[in-house]
């Protein structure tokens with residue numbers, strides 16, 4: 001068993017660091033305050049290939065391994081978790097859904113467009129259907145040469161930027177999980193509209209909105225896989241998505257730890273840096289240990305996925321569960337180490353504290369991960 005990162009992952013980490021140091025770290029506070037990432041930054045990141053990391057090279061992407069991809073998401077998220085999730089949803093939810101579950105012709109229809117600059121989003125959640133995805137109410141009715149989609153999707157990350165949406169629907173409402181089907185829907189489709197941008201606690205620069213579908217015509221060829229496969233697609237995709245959120249959490253934790261170490265050496269109380277106090281030293285040791293354990297779980301799940309192993313629900317959930325809880329713990333402790341200064345916007349730990357919170361909620365809550373892991377362990 002090797003604990004070394006691959007050459008590809010190391011090279012990509014360097015490329016991501018170069019980009020974040022110049023373009024993301026200096027601007028992250030402003031994007032957080034304004035609630036958006038400027039279009040020119042998105043374009044630069046696209047030109048560097050970050051939005052196409054998981055698109056196969058034959059379709060114009062970088063064709064990276066999941067491991068190298070996770071390392072990049074960690075770096076981007078350390079600089080700005082809102083920007084990290086913008087890139088992550090495009091790759092590990094949208095692109096991966098096509099890579100793993102769409103026909104070759106559907107991949108060829110859309111992946112080159114995403115490699116050239118189109119952005120994708122993933123519409124599963126609804127007002128009445130979050131953890132319980134089988135209860136979605138959005139419908140798709142077969143009309144011969146096309147499907148007609150109706151319904152409302154909530155909390156769609158990237159909605160305001162997206163050219164393409166993956167939309168989960170019921171094609172057979174009586175069939176439970178076997179009645180769910182997923183489609184690629186173009187943002188320009190007649191009948192598709194967006195709600196207002198959500199005003200969020202954290203990851204504020206990511207664009208989250210409702211997507212409303214009223215009699216939206218979708219060509220039959222845009223069905224992902226076959227009718228009734230949508231549940232399998234949703235669950236399969238979330239494996240990769242959870243590795244992405246785990247990597248995002250590691251990035252937030254890393255940033256919070258770095259700031260805590262820096263501040264503890266600068267802040268003088270009782271005529272000495274607070275880093276001299278064992279109470280602070282132990283906090284830092286504990287934070288760093290949890291961060292490293294999180295990173296190893298994320299890299300292990302990513303490396304397993306790279307071997308082609310399909311059944312990685314448990315590993316992906318463990319990585320997301322532990323990394324997200326750790327990110328919240330580390331951000332909380334980093335804020336504590338900053339004392340009152342941690343509570344105001346002068347220092348970035350306040351943002352890390354807010355940003356960490358979402359990692360325990362989206363792409364399956366902490367409780368949902370516990371359900372996946374325990375079910376897997378208790379199965380015969």
Ligand SMILES: Cc1cc2nc3c(=O)[nH]c(=O)nc-3n(C[C@H](O)[C@H](O)[C@H](O)COP(=O)(O)OP(=O)(O)OC[C@H]3O[C@@H](n4cnc5c(N)ncnc54)[C@H](O)[C@@H]3O)c2cc1C
Pocket residue numbers: 089122123124125129130131132154155156157158200208358361362363364365366367368
């Ligand atoms: C900023 C943001 C971005 C998002 N982006 C997207 C996106 O791009 N695409 C998308 O489809 N969705 C997205 N979501 C939705 C997100 O995935 C859901 O919020 C999440 O899955 C939880 O669903 P819910 O909010 O309906 O909570 P619920 O499912 O109603 O859960 C409420 C609480 O009950 C718990 N709970 C529920 N069922 C059980 C159970 N059986 N046992 C124990 N506890 C249970 C949950 O863990 C939680 O604590 C986003 C959400 C946010 C806030």
